[in-house]
Amino acid sequence: MRRLILISIIILTILTPLYAAQPKNVILMIGDGMGPAQVTLARLSCGSSLNMDSMKYGGLVKTQSADSTITDSAAAGTALATGFKTNNGMISTLPDGTEVQTILEAAQKIGKATGLITTVSITDATPAVFGSHIASRKGQADIAPQLIEHKIDVILGGGKVFWIPKTQEQSRREDERDIIAEAKSAGYSYVDTRDGMLSANGRVLGLFQLGGLTTESPEPTLAEMADKAIQTLSSDKDGFFLMVEGGQIDYRCHDNDAPGAIKQTLDFDAAIGKVLDFARSKGNTLVIVTADHETGGMTIIYPDKDSAEKFKVVFTTKGHSACNVPLLADGPGADSFTGVLDNTDVPKRIAEVWKIKGFACK
Numbered sequence: 507m508r509r510l511i512l513i514s515i516i517i518l519t520i521l522t523p524l525y526a527a528q529p530k531n532v533i534l535m536i537g538d539g540m541g542p543a544q545v546t547l548a549r550l551s552c553g554s555s556l557n558m559d560s561m562k563y564g565g566l567v568k569t570q571s572a573d574s575t576i577t578d579s580a581a582a583g584t585a586l587a588t589g590f591k592t593n594n595g596m597i598s599t600l601p602d603g604t605e606v607q608t609i610l611e612a613a614q615k616i617g618k619a620t621g622l623i624t625t626v627s628i629t630d631a632t633p634a635v636f637g638s639h640i641a642s643r644k645g646q647a648d649i650a651p652q653l654i655e656h657k658i659d660v661i662l663g664g665g666k667v668f669w670i671p672k673t674q675e676q677s678r679r680e681d682e683r684d685i686i687a688e689a690k691s692a693g694y695s696y697v698d699t700r701d702g703m704l705s706a707n708g709r710v711l712g713l714f715q716l717g718g719l720t721t722e723s724p725e726p727t728l729a730e731m732a733d734k735a736i737q738t739l740s741s742d743k744d745g746f747f748l749m750v751e752g753g754q755i756d757y758r759c760h761d762n763d764a765p766g767a768i769k770q771t772l773d774f775d776a777a778i779g780k781v782l783d784f785a786r787s788k789g790n791t792l793v794i795v796t797a798d799h800e801t802g803g804m805t806i807i808y809p810d811k812d813s814a815e816k817f818k819v820v821f822t823t824k825g826h827s828a829c830n831v832p833l834l835a836d837g838p839g840a841d842s843f844t845g846v847l848d849n850t851d852v853p854k855r856i857a858e859v860w861k862i863k864g865f866a867c868k
Contacts, residue, residue, distance in 0.1 A: 529792035529838040530745035532613070532856055533736075533781050536586065537774050538579060538632055539756030541800030541829050547764065547819060548771035550806070556772075557779035558795050561834040565845045567852065568830055569799045572601060575828045579756070580643040582798035583635035585849035589857075589866030597631065597640045597649070604868065605639040609853040610747055611656070612862050619659045619742035621735040625728055625773075626718040626753035627665025628653065632798060636749050647679045654689045654711075660735040660748070661694075662703065662726075664715040676716055686711070700726040703734055710738065721754060721773060728752060728777040736784050745790075750777055759802035762821040767804070785837050792839045792859060796852060797831035 537544070549556050571581035572591040581594045587608040593601045598608055610620050622633045629638075629646035638652035646668045653661055667678040669685040686696055695706040696713075703712050703726050714725050721727075726734070732750050739746035752774030758766030778795060785791035803822030809815040833852075835843035839859035843852070850866070857865035 527838060528859060528861065530790040531618075531739075531747070531785075531788075532792045532794070532860070533732075533748045533750065533785065534586070534609075534852075534856070535750045535752070535774070535778055535781065535793065535795045536583075536632055537752045537755050537771065537795070537797045538626075539759045539799065539801030539826070540752070540771060540774070540797040541804065541827070541831050543804040543806055544755055544759065544767055544771050544800070545832060546806055547804070548768050548775065550817060551768045552772065556775045557782060558775055558832075558834055560782065561793070561795065561836040561840075563835045563840045563844050565833040565843065565847060566830040567796050567833045568846065568848050570828065576826050577799050577828075578643075578826065579631035579798050580635065582849055583632045586796070586798065586852050587635040589850045589854045591850060595643050597638055597643050598635045599639050599641055603641070606868070607865065608636050609856050609865070610636040610658070610749070612857060612865050613747035613860070614657070616860065616862060617742075617744035619739040619744070619746040621660030621739050621746065621748040622653070622658055622663070622751075623660070623728070623731045623735055623749070624663040624751040624753045625721055625770075626663065626751070626757070627668065628661055628663035628713070629665050629668050630718075630753065632751045632753065633663065633749065647681075650685045651683070651688065654685065654692055654694070657692075657709075659709050659742075659746075660738050661710070662712040662714075662731045662735065663753075664713065664717055664719045666698070666713040667716045669713060686713070700724055700730065703731070706734075706738075708738075710734075718754065718757070721770065728773050729780040732777045733780050733784075736781070750781065752777065756801045759800075759804060759821070760824055762802060762824060764804075764819040764821075767802075782836060790838065792837040792856075793835065794840075794843055794852065794856070795832070795834040796849075798849075800827045800829040800831055801825070803827040803829075 571577040573593040578594040629649040
């Protein structure tokens with residue numbers, strides 16, 4: 507009996523850190539435009555399970571915005587970042603103009619390091635909602651300096667046109683502010699190549715294209731950016747919050763480009779695999795995968811009778827739809843992310859597992 511008790515104590519000692527109720531780190535992964543059909547199509551195309559299929563808990567997320575049944579990325583992102591509904595086009599700002607705290611800002615207040623990663627412009631709606639506040643998503647030139655002012659530790663993506671002075675070729679600014687120079691003065695290492703990113707230390711700003719990324723070599727992949735961010739942010743003894751966006755699933759579905767949607771979803775899933783490897787090796791990281799909305803009204807049907815194809819992809823729109831989107835979670839606190847949730851519930855539940863009081867309160 508004494509030996510059995512001793513063995514039980516040893517097992518509990520080993521397993522308790524792996525299944526701790528409160529995660530040290532949270533990684534929120536957003537597949538922009540990724541509905542259930544996009545995930546299914548990616549799985550069918552590769553003929554095997556996806557990395558995201560291994561996640562232990564799941565559900566669905568409702569996406570409607572404050573002023574529309576069909577949301578845009580700004581309003582949906584605001585809900586995922588702040589726990590509040592807002593009108594389409596608004597960035598972490600309510601319809602009455604009130605700026606509301608984001609889960610990234612709340613994480614900083616409890617000492618966490620923070621990061622934002624995307625394959626589109628880093629000032630585009632989804633990353634912007636976590637680190638800025640502005641009435642319209644169109645003001646990307648005004649979003650850029652806010653990301654630096656908020657002292658986000660890792661910023662990786664595209665959209666250099668919004669960071670360079672108006673006199674520089676292809677700038678989309680209307681002033682002579684050089685936000686890259688301001689970032690350097692604030693202590694950031696600035697990089698614009700994969701090799702530069704891999705060798706950077708400390709706070710890093712990486713802008714790899716004037717606009718959205720090509721998502722092709724020699725750029726860093728989304729998985730490589732996620733890995734770099736994790737390596738950098740893990741040095742913080744208090745843990746970190748990281749948002750990783752697969753931003754171009756949306757682009758390809760707006761174009762009704764099924765092969766492109768497959769590629770972008772698989773790229774996103776590769777990043778999920780990299781994140782899960784880290785999370786499961788440490789046992790202290792909550793990983794959440796969801797989407798802001800579905801794009802394209804995609805469905806998968808049987809092909810025509812005489813077709814050699816195994817299935818056929820049909821798009822019903824070139825815009826967004828009102829479909830619910832997937833919700834997956836793994837790691838400590840993952841059991842809080844099940845069932846059919848509103849998008850505003852996601853950051854609220856992150857705040858709950860981190861025991862942050864007063865989040866999503868005006």
